[in-house]
Amino acid sequence: MARAHARDNDAKAASAALSASETLLGQARDGAEEPAWIDFYHHARLSADAAEIFRDLKNPKAALTWNAQAAAMPPGVFTRSVGMRLAIVATAHLQGRDLDQGLALGHQAVDVLARVQSSRALDYVREFNNALTPWRREPRVAEFLHRTRTELGVAA
Known part of the structure; x- marks a missing residue:
């Protein structure tokens, strides 16, 4: 729910839903019996x-x-999730005007996502590519965009 509110640009509702998720996750972990669906959901996933x-x-x-609060996910087990998270964090770095770190993580995301087939994962790369717009004229950005086009089939 929090992610849907964020996509709708409703920060207040997104924060409230995220807070509720944290509370529910804490309650589930405190209880003796946990529902089966909670097994995959943990603080690292909530943080991601x-x-x-x-x-x-x-x-x-x-x-x-x-x-920073999200624990590293085991490599290979959640390859798609790891690649998407790299693209998300890379985009956040670009939003913070840190092109160097954004591109470094963007390249890591491509390295990981080149091993999976997922249209959803490619959407994250497209979002990252769109966030590169202010730097389109820089050669290293053009090189990255060329890489995503040739290795992932993602147009700039």
Whole structure:
């Protein structure tokens, strides 16, 4: 729900839903019996979702703070999730005007996402590419855009 509110640019509703999610997650972990659906959802996943929420709200500081709280996901097990998270955090760096870190993480995202087939993952790369607009004339940005086009089939 928080992600939907963030996509709708409703920061207040997104924050409220995120807070409710944190509360529910805490309650589920405190209880003796947890529902089966909660097994995959943990604080690292909530933090990764929150990073995406604040990226969508164009609040890079909050996105990067939440990302720092997210534990590294095991490589290979959640390849698509890792690649998408890299693209999300890379976009947040661009929103914070940090092209160097944004491109570094963007390249890592391409490295990871080149190993999966997911239209949703490619959407994250497209969003990152769109965030590169202010730097389109820079050669390293043009090189990155060429890379996404040739390796992932993502147009700039």
